[in-house]
Amino acid sequence: MNALLKESVPVHLGTLSKLKEMVRALESGDEPLYELYMSQLVGMREQNLLGSVVKITRELHHAVKDINADDRLSRVASSDIPDACQRLDYVVKVTEEAAHKTLDLVDQSKEQTDQIKKAMSRVAAARVRVYASNNAKADVDNLLEAISGMEVSVNMGTSHLRSNLTELAQIQEYQDLTGQIIKRVIRVVRDVESGLIEMLRSTGSALKAGHVSMPHEEKLEGPAVPGLSVSSSQQDADALLAELGF
Amino acid sequence: MDRNMKILIVDDFSTMRRIVKNLLGDLGYSNTTEADDGKTAWPLLQAGEFDFVVTDWNMPGMTGIDLLKNIRADARLAKLPVLMVTAEAQRDQIIEAAKAGVNGYIIKPFTAVTLKEKIDKIFQRVAEAA
Known part of the structure; x- marks a missing residue:
């Protein structure tokens, strides 16, 4: 609104002085001059x-060019965001599965330690x-029997615990896969x-484009997401490498 | 197969480096060193006498495929066995890795059995070639 006023004031001032000159030309009976001013006034207006x-x-x-030029946004809206x-749904699923597997292994391990503890209690009671x-x-025979029982429990329990610990470490690989997927999503958000x-x-807007860094295109596919990417299984990879002479 | 061989594990995710290190330890290989991408791995490879490299593909700095290409282009390292352990499961990428001279390719997520199989196969071939 202010900009409009600022622009229109000098225009009106020009028109006003032109009209005053026209009045003077009419009063002095100078018709050709009046006509000249009139055509100038119309010209100014045009x-x-x-x-x-x-x-x-x-x-x-x-505006139209800017909207069309930014096809990156339409690509993001139509394909990158649903993708x-x-x-992210897959990340939720994978992390949930990993958490359940971890909890299952922790429960199993607790049972193992309980078994060892029970065997120890039997030995202590027999000794008393x-x-x-x-x-x-x-x-004495009863104590020896309890000791044998405890040996079995400790041997079985510790080997179970060892294998549970290895499996727990293995499960942590979800962090690599989900981390990579989340990083890709962060790039889409950017x-x-x-x-x-x-x-x-x-x-x-007052925002400057210079403040925004444009992410570069991702060439690699990243972790395979079921239903999203056409990817090879380990068997497919082995077969392909065998074909290539590996 | 030398259980004392020096292995370089290259992955930008520390959890995955730990998993590979633990699995290698279970298989009897405990002489391992870690690097978080190709750029960090390269000076280690130049300086230390590594016998085997297990590398991820997609890493910042220098990717696993570029590390592999650099290894094959370096006269002293050219014959170093390289196992790619990666989430990249596209056919084109497997072919690209094969062309670059990879010795084995494991797709994440993987199992301890797969890792053992690939390592055994790689060193069986190395022994045959020697």
Whole structure:
């Protein structure tokens, strides 16, 4: 609104002085001069109108061009965002599975330690009876039996625990795969962000495009996501490498 | 196969480096060193006498495929066995790795059995070639 006022004031001042000159020409009976001023006045008006039309046309052209030029945004909206959502769903699924597997192994390990503890308690109780009966043969035999039982429990329990620990370490590989997927999604989010900033800038916002760094294109596919990427299994890879003479 | 051989594990994810290191340890290989990408791995390879490299593909700095190409182009390292352990499962990428001279290719997620199989196969071939 202010800009409009600023532009229109000198125009009106020009018109006013032209009208005053026309009145003076009429009063002095100078008709050719009056006609000249009249045609100049009409010309001024046409020129202003033409200028405005040119300005509006140019702005419209730039706006349309900017919107079309930013096809990165339309690509992001039509394919990258749905793709990112599917990838994030997969991350949720993988992390959930890993957490369940971890909890299952922890539960199993607790059972193993409970078994070892029970075997230890049996030995302790048998030993107390041996002391109380002053080494009665039946109690000594019972203690020896409890010790054998504990040996079995400890051997089985520790080997189970060892294998559970190895499996727990193996499960942590989900962090690599989900980490890579999340990094890809972050790149999509950055794309959206830079596209939006670019649009705001082109429509007159104070934001500067220089503040936005454009992410470069990702060439690699990253971890295979079921239903999203056509990828090889380990068997496919082995077969392909065998074909290539490996 | 020498259980004391010096192995370089290259992966930008520390969890995956730990998993590979643990699995190699279970297989009896405990002489391992870690690097978080090709760029960090390269001076280590130049300086230390490594017998085997297990590398990821997609890493910042220098990717596994570029590391492999550099290894094959270096007269002293050219014959070093390289096992690629990667999430990249595209046919084109497997072919690219094969052309670059990879000795084995494992797709993540993988199992301890697969790792053992590939390592055994690589060193069986190395022994045959010697």
